[in-house]
Amino acid sequence: MRRLTISVDDDLADAFEALVQANGYENRSEAFRDLLREKLGQQQLTEQPHGPCVATLSYVYDHHERQLAMRLADMQHHHHDLTVSTMHAHLDHNQCIETLILRGETGAVRTFAQALMAQPGVTHGQLNVVPLTLHSHH
Ligand code: NI
Structure with a gap:
């Protein structure tokens, strides 16, 4: 110090x-x-827009929206290399909130997060990207 x-x-x-x-x-x-x-x-x-990163992505969605819950899960399986974990909470009768921890090449993480947020019925999407090489001294 x-x-x-x-x-x-x-x-x-x-x-x-x-x-x-x-x-x-x-x-x-x-x-x-x-x-x-x-x-x-x-x-x-x-x-270094293509360096390694970790990120959190949060969004709200309506699980009554046709096929949406399945589509979101399918997308996460398809990008299992980027998806570290997913936390899901049921907000009320219709609404769910999900928070994903993502990890990988920053461009790929952004593209995947954008694709999830762009799904019809997904709202309040927010991505927080943390570059990993900042912590290389650990
Ligand atoms: Ni739910």
């Missing part, structure tokens, strides 16, 4: 302090580390 001393404008310092408070960080260092990791992760995904 190294200590960094940085100087920022008053306005920026106030905004940072507000962000720390609003997001419930215990200290500024953890808030700054998260901002930096997010930026580095984005940069890595831009520079």
